[in-house]
Amino acid sequence: MPENEKLPRGGKAMALLVTLSSFAVLLAAFVQVGAGSYEMTWRQAWHALTGAEVWGQPELLLRLLLGENVARNLGFGDPDAIATTTLIVWTVRLPRVLVGIMVGINLAFSGSIFQAITRNEMASPYLLGVSSGAGLTIMLVLVLFPALGAHLPLIAMAGGMGAFLLVYAIAWNHGTSPVRLVLAGVIIGAIAGSIQTGLFFFARDLTVVQNALAWTTGSLTGVGWEQVRMIAPWTLVCVILGFSGTRYLDILLLGDPTAKSLGMPVERTRFLLAAAAILSAASAVSVAGLIGFVGLIVPHIVRSLVGSPHRRLLAGCLFAGPALLTCADATSRLALSPVQIPVGIVTGVLGGGFFLYLMRRKQEFGRL
Amino acid sequence: MSQESATFTISGLAGNDLTVRYRQKQTPVIAGQTVAIPEGKITVFIGPNGSGKSTLLKTLAWQLRPEMGTVILDGRNIAEFSPKELACRLGILFQENSAPNDLTVEELAYHGRYPHRRLFESLTPEDSEAVERALQLSGSDRLRHHLISQLSSGQKQLAWIAMLLSQSPKYLFLDEPTTFLDMAHQFEIMDLVRRLNRELGNTVLLSVHDLNLAARYADHIIALRDGRVVAEGSSEEVLTVEILREVFQVETRIVRDLAGDSFYCVPLGKTCEQVSVKGCR
Ligand SMILES: Nc1ncnc2c1ncn2[C@@H]1O[C@H](COP(=O)(O)OP(=O)(O)OP(=O)(O)O)[C@@H](O)[C@H]1O
Ligand SMILES: [Mg+2]
Numbered sequence: 001m002p003e004n005e006k007l008p009r010g011g012k013a014m015a016l017l018v019t020l021s022s023f024a025v026l027l028a029a030f031v032q033v034g035a036g037s038y039e040m041t042w043r044q045a046w047h048a049l050t051g052a053e054v055w056g057q058p059e060l061l062l063r064l065l066l067g068e069n070v071a072r073n074l075g076f077g078d079p080d081a082i083a084t085t086t087l088i089v090w091t092v093r094l095p096r097v098l099v100g101i102m103v104g105i106n107l108a109f110s111g112s113i114f115q116a117i118t119r120n121e122m123a124s125p126y127l128l129g130v131s132s133g134a135g136l137t138i139m140l141v142l143v144l145f146p147a148l149g150a151h152l153p154l155i156a157m158a159g160g161m162g163a164f165l166l167v168y169a170i171a172w173n174h175g176t177s178p179v180r181l182v183l184a185g186v187i188i189g190a191i192a193g194s195i196q197t198g199l200f201f202f203a204r205d206l207t208v209v210q211n212a213l214a215w216t217t218g219s220l221t222g223v224g225w226e227q228v229r230m231i232a233p234w235t236l237v238c239v240i241l242g243f244s245g246t247r248y249l250d251i252l253l254l255g256d257p258t259a260k261s262l263g264m265p266v267e268r269t270r271f272l273l274a275a276a277a278i279l280s281a282a283s284a285v286s287v288a289g290l291i292g293f294v295g296l297i298v299p300h301i302v303r304s305l306v307g308s309p310h311r312r313l314l315a316g317c318l319f320a321g322p323a324l325l326t327c328a329d330a331t332s333r334l335a336l337s338p339v340q341i342p343v344g345i346v347t348g349v350l351g352g353g354f355f356l357y358l359m360r361r362k363q364e365f366g367r368l
Numbered sequence: 369m370s371q372e373s374a375t376f377t378i379s380g381l382a383g384n385d386l387t388v389r390y391r392q393k394q395t396p397v398i399a400g401q402t403v404a405i406p407e408g409k410i411t412v413f414i415g416p417n418g419s420g421k422s423t424l425l426k427t428l429a430w431q432l433r434p435e436m437g438t439v440i441l442d443g444r445n446i447a448e449f450s451p452k453e454l455a456c457r458l459g460i461l462f463q464e465n466s467a468p469n470d471l472t473v474e475e476l477a478y479h480g481r482y483p484h485r486r487l488f489e490s491l492t493p494e495d496s497e498a499v500e501r502a503l504q505l506s507g508s509d510r511l512r513h514h515l516i517s518q519l520s521s522g523q524k525q526l527a528w529i530a531m532l533l534s535q536s537p538k539y540l541f542l543d544e545p546t547t548f549l550d551m552a553h554q555f556e557i558m559d560l561v562r563r564l565n566r567e568l569g570n571t572v573l574l575s576v577h578d579l580n581l582a583a584r585y586a587d588h589i590i591a592l593r594d595g596r597v598v599a600e601g602s603s604e605e606v607l608t609v610e611i612l613r614e615v616f617q618v619e620t621r622i623v624r625d626l627a628g629d630s631f632y633c634v635p636l637g638k639t640c641e642q643v644s645v646k647g648c649r
Contacts, residue, residue, distance in 0.1 A: 244488065251479055253468045261431055261462075262535065263455030263483035307470045 010306035014316060017305050021319035028326035029097045033089055037338055040085050048089040053082055064090060064225055091224060099223045099287055100329045100343075101322040102235040104294060106284040108302075108321030109242045111295030112313055113277035116249040117270050118178040121303075125281035125295035128185045128274065132192030133163025134285045138215045139199040142208055153230060153286035156215070160282040163188055168271065175267050177256065181274075218291030218344030220329050227287040234283035239318070241276040246310035248273060253308065291325070291344045293351025298324055300358070324350075379442045380407035381458075381539060381571070383428050386437035388420075388595075396435065397423045398595045405539075405573050405588075410565050412582045413575040414606075415592035416616055421575040422463055422543050424592065428573070429460040429541050441539075455483035459537035463544045465528050467516045473527040474512040477502055480534035502533035506560065522553035529560070540564060542574040546581060554578070558585045579620075579633040583607055591615045607631070613639050 034045035054060055060082070063071040110125035118127065126132075137159025141148045148155060168176070171184035196216070203209045214221065248269050251259045259266050281295065302316035325343070328350060332343040382405065388398040398420050405411050405428065413421040426432040428439055430446045439446040446454065459480075467476060480502065481495045503509040508526040511519065516527050525545060532540065542561070546554040558581055564570045576582050582589055582603065589606040591599045592615075599611045612620045612633065619636040 247482070247485075251482055253471075254476075254479060255466055257431065257462055258465065260451070261429070261455065261460045262479065263450075263452035265451060303470070308468050309471075309475060 010312055013305040014312060017302065017316050018319050021323035024323040025101065025319075025326050028100075028323075028330045031330050032097050032100075032326070032333070033093045035334055036088075036093065038084075038088050040088075044085050045089060048083070048086040049094070051086070053086050054090055065229075067225065067229060095224045095228050096220055096329070096333075097326060099227045099231060100220055100326045102228075102231045103220070103284045103288045103291065104298075104321035104323070104325030105235055105318055106231070106238055106280040106321075107291065107295040107325070108298035108317035109238055109314060110277040110280035110284070112299040112302075112310065112317055113242065113245070113249065113273055113280075114295075115299055116252055116310065117273055117277075118182055119253060119255070120178065120182065121300065122296070123182070124293070125277065125284075126290065126292070128181060128278065129163030129167040129188045129192075130160035130278055130281045130285065131290050132189045132196075133166075134160035134282065135216050135290060136163075136192040136196045136199075138289075139196045139212055142212050142215070143199045143202050143204075146208075152215075153227075156289075157282040157286040160285055161278055163192065164274070164278045168274070176270065214342050215289040217342040218289040218347070219332075219340075219342035220288055221333075221340050221342070223287060231283050231287045234279060238276060238280040238283070242280075242314050243311070245273050245276065246314060249310040250308075289342070289344065291347055293347045293354075294321065294325055294328075297347075297351055297354050300354075381405040381428060381442075381573075382440045383424070383434075384438050384440065386424070386427055386434045386439070388423055388427050388432060388434045390423075396595065398427065398434070400437070401595070401597055403428070403590060403597055403600070405571065407571050408565070408569055409587035410561060410572045410574070410585055411588040411590060412586035413573070413590050413592060414577075414579060414582055414615070415575075415598075419592040419615075420595040421592055423595070425460070425541055425543050425573065425575060429458055430454060431460060452483040455535060455537070457537055458539040458541065459532045459535040460541040461528055461532050461543060461545060463547070465524075467527075469515070469517045471516050472513055473508050473516060473519075473530065474499070474503065476516060476527055477508075477512075477530040477534045480531040480536075483535060498536050499530075499534045502530045502536075505533055505564070506530040507556065521548045522550065522556075525549065525553075525557065529557070533564075538570060540570050540572045540574075542572070544575050544577065546576055546578065554581060561585065579607060579612070583631060583633065604631075607633055 030045075033049055034040065034042045040048075048054075054064075059071070059076045062074075063076060066074075107125055111123070114123040114125055114127055115121055134156040138152065138156050141152055141155055167181065167184045167188050170187060171177075171180040173180070200209065200212070203212065248264065251262060251264055252266070252270065252273075254262075256266050259269075284291070298317055298321045299313065302313055302320050306312040306316050324347070328346040329343045332341050332346045335341075335346075383401070383403050386398055386401050386403075387396050389396045401424070403424070413425065415421050423432065427434050430439060430449075441449065441454075441458065449457070477499045478491070478495070481491070481498060484495065484498075485491075500509075503512055506526050506529045508523070508530045511523055511527065514523075516524060519527060529542075529545070532542075540561075545557050545561075549557065561572050561574065562585055565572050586603050589600065589603055590597055591606055591611060598615050599606045607622065609620055609622060612618060617639045619639055621634045621636060622631055623634055624631045
């Protein structure tokens with residue numbers, strides 16, 4: 001691309017970022033696969049991961065990737081019995097890493113996009129109602145309609161999208177503006193947050209409360225291939241949408257009047273980009289709940305390294321997002337073993353620390 | 369040329385019977401005004417603060433929708449142009465701009481190519497050429513790798529002009545491009561404007577506060593007061609003691625230099641008649 005030849009700024013930082021992030025993801029993945037309450041040696045884990053037991057049986061591999069039902073419909077026979085280590089590595093530990101990677105990408109992309117359309121470095125993916133909508137619907141289902149529990153991911157996603165549309169409708173007054181959008185998000189957040197907290201008082205037992213907490217703080221405990229299948233297509237869609245929107249994001253940062261004078265339909269572009277970001281965030285929420293701060297910190301770090309042009313920013317997020325999330329998840333799963341804490345707690349602590357550092361170091365921040 | 373009335377012309381730009389309001393129920397900022405911007409000329413808006421220069425400029429550039437009236441650009445109703453089509457033909461630099469903190473001058477200039485590119489089209493050699501030309505012309509090529517947030521106001525203005533030029537529009541609108549700049553930078557920008565007009569044939573519309581800059585560079589002056597066109601014509605016709613009194617409520621003396629080919633407006637003080645401002649005698 002001539003753009004890259006012309007603008008080598010941040011090239012070195014980008015290479016460093018990609019290398020370090022990839023290394024972090026691999027390290028976290030290896031630790032996640034090898035360690036845990038079921039003891040196995042590193043060598044066993046490595047063998048289970050790379051050995052012929054799975055790779056030698058394409059049918060078994062497809063069964064894992066596509067799911068039991070699809071495999072049966074495709075007419076695959078039952079697989080041979082497999083070793084417990086292989087089973088644990090392939091059905092419990094590996095999918096968790098994969099989901100973590102994709103959730104990381106989605107949250108980082110979504111955060112980057114929201115920061116651009118609100119022109120505010122402090123914007124997170126949850127700013128425009130996703131967290132309120134998803135959180136509220138999650139609580140409603142868990143507390144009042146437990147029968148719908150099986151569809152919780154989809155319901156959470158729908159709740160997030162619904163709240164986003166509501167936020168947009170409230171913000172609209174002959175068009176929107178970044179400030180109006182943020183305010184509308186705060187309004188919906190306040191109302192939905194109160195109702196959500198109120199619902200805790202109707203919980204019948206502790207399990208419901210714990211379950212609700214896991215969802216609202218964000219956790220990857222218990223995810224499997226089903227979740228991989230659920231989030232993978234959305235991730236692909238969001239990455240494609242994100243990269244095709246980079247030029248529009250860059251121009252939105254120049255402000256509405258300038259963007260308009262360059263011939264960009266500002267409102268339509270902003271809505272479509274916001275919708276893509278919401279899709280991204282909601283798909284992450286549907287498998288992992290409301291993991292905080294990832295979508296806020298990752299774009300921040302990447303921007304400070306490679307600058308704000310979105311082609312580089314999103315490329316950086318593609319690596320840094322998974323790095324942060326997989327490392328945080330490994331910590332949350334293993335640090336206090338045998339207790340697994342929700343990964344959202346780790347990212348929250350990291351996020352707080354990061355902003356303390358920012359506050360001490362930077363003179364001025366906030367506006368993009 | 370000077371007293372051309374604002375009728376429909378095949379090329380050029382004209383606003384007919386424009387009424388602009390920012391909020392409903394408020395009195396209109398521009399009420400039923402008709403103006404013609406002669407093609408291939410430098411036209412300058414003058415008028416006191418709040419007289420509607422920016423408003424009229426934005427309306428003529430179709431960045432503000434008038435409540436009533438039409439703008440005709442090159443013989444076509446401007447509303448019929450697609451946004452990108454319009455941006456390829458007409459570029460506007462606003463009075464106030466803000467760029468992200470870590471954008472370089474060159475990156476900003478590349479954004480000017482937006483209207484020329486289709487959805488997934490990557491940069492063409494033509495784009496790079498246009499940007500190079502814009503950086504050279506505006507004199508910001510030596511700043512190309514600087515961050516805009518770290519430039520002085522004058523350099524910032526040059527960077528934004530570079531973006532405007534890489535848009536390569538035939539009509540250039542600049543809202544107070546010389547405000548906050550020192551004399552040398554004011555001349556730099558106005559000389560650039562003249563070059564764009566004389567050498568590249570661009571039609572330029574700008575607003576300035578400095579009447580002497582207007583006198584020196586304008587082919588056509590439109591004087592505004594309270595959203596009305598009070599006078600228009602060549603600089604000799606508009607920059608008169610009577611008109612300046614009406615427009616600015618200021619007493620002036622018009623001085624010709626010895627060669628007689630240029631003249632200056634020397635402000636003497638506020639006009640006192642109707643208002644009894646203290647200290648004004
Ligand atoms: N966004 C806005 N909302 C409401 N009123 C506005 C807005 N912009 C301008 N106005 C009003 O319109 C009138 C004309 O303003 P305009 O900015 O066009 O004047 P101007 O001649 O460009 O002034 P200046 O020399 O200070 O730039 C003013 O009375 C101002 O209060
Ligand atoms: Mg103005």
